[in-house]
Amino acid sequence: MSSDRKIVLFDLFGVIARHQRPGALEELAARCPAPTDAFTTAYWACRPPYDAGRQSAPEYWAAVLRWLSLPVDSDTIEDLRLTDIDSWSRIDERMVAYVQSLRDVAEVALLSNIPSDHADAFLAAQPWLHNLDHVAFSGKIKAAKPAPAAFHHCVVAMRAAPADFLFIDDREENVRAAQATGMNGHVFTDRDELTAIIDTWLPTRRLTGKLHDIMKDHRL
Template sequence: MSTDRHIVLFDLFGVIARHQRPGALARMAARCQAPTEAFTTAYWACRPPYDAGQQSAPEYWTAVLRSLSPSPSLSVDAGTIEELRLSDIDSWSRVDNRMVAYVQSLRAVTEVALLSNIPSDHADAFLAAQPWLHTLDHVAFSGKIKAAKPAPAAFQHCVIAMRAAPADFLFVDDREENVRAARAVGMNGHVFTGRDELTAVIDTWLPSRRPMRR
């Protein structure tokens, strides 16, 4: 069932924002005096609860460091954790300015929202650094809403928050598993590969390019 609205729901990283800075994990691994491969494995294996708002940053980084050195007597230094936390936030801080401009331009003709897997403290930093986020119709960060893609609850949050029907949404993400999950709850979906292809998809999906009445 649709309410005849058209809401473009964007992922953030890999679509509007860039993926993690090259070499960032190696630099964090060196700070921990750990092999890059072992650090990378621990970094991602411990990530889901942090992304979903079930762990604080200190809890996440303690889990990572204990995974690298599982000795029960390991002392986890608060200063090291804060340094890693800030380095991690910085590593995910870049945006694609052309995509930012395109997303902003869409607001003249349709509703635009965002759904991103991002820890709560990362979200706070992104909101402070990227004021254009405050102009969107809705912004949902996994660490804030306590649900991360591809869990259905992440998509259902947006449906409920925007008082819409799933079929009103076109969800855009660079990960196919997330697009499949959006389609499973009734949304339209598009796997992002580039701006030109996305523009054609959105132009076809929207009923017109006439300015919206807000």
């Protein structure tokens, strides 16, 4: 059952924020030190509990080091943790402007797979996040996409119906998972296509000329 609410629910990385900085895994591997291929395998294989808030940052990095049969010490862990956070810190300023402008015509929320300490860093560095109607980070809500619990959290927290949401993510598996819960979904490819999708989804509340002017001002 849907109400007349319209909630645009955004993913973060690959949509509003950039994916991990190129060369970051090589840099992290060198700090261990470990071969890049082996480090990359350990980095991703150990990641799910960390993303889902079931593991602290020190626990995650200790697991990575043990996977690589390397010594576990607090200084190395903290160095890796801070370097990792920095590698995921880039945003797309044009998308930030777009997301903020959408609040004139819809409710806007965020659902991101991100560890708790990374989330804290993002919240501190990006004050615009505090202006959204709801922000859900996997490390904070203890559920990561594509698990249904991640989407259910947003429905409950916003006291909405699943059909009130349009979920935007660059990963098809996450969009399909959102649709399976009853949400509308769109796989993000670029900003212009997204603008057209949202214009269609908000037929009675078209984006204002002001919004289009903002988008034009931020076009490269």
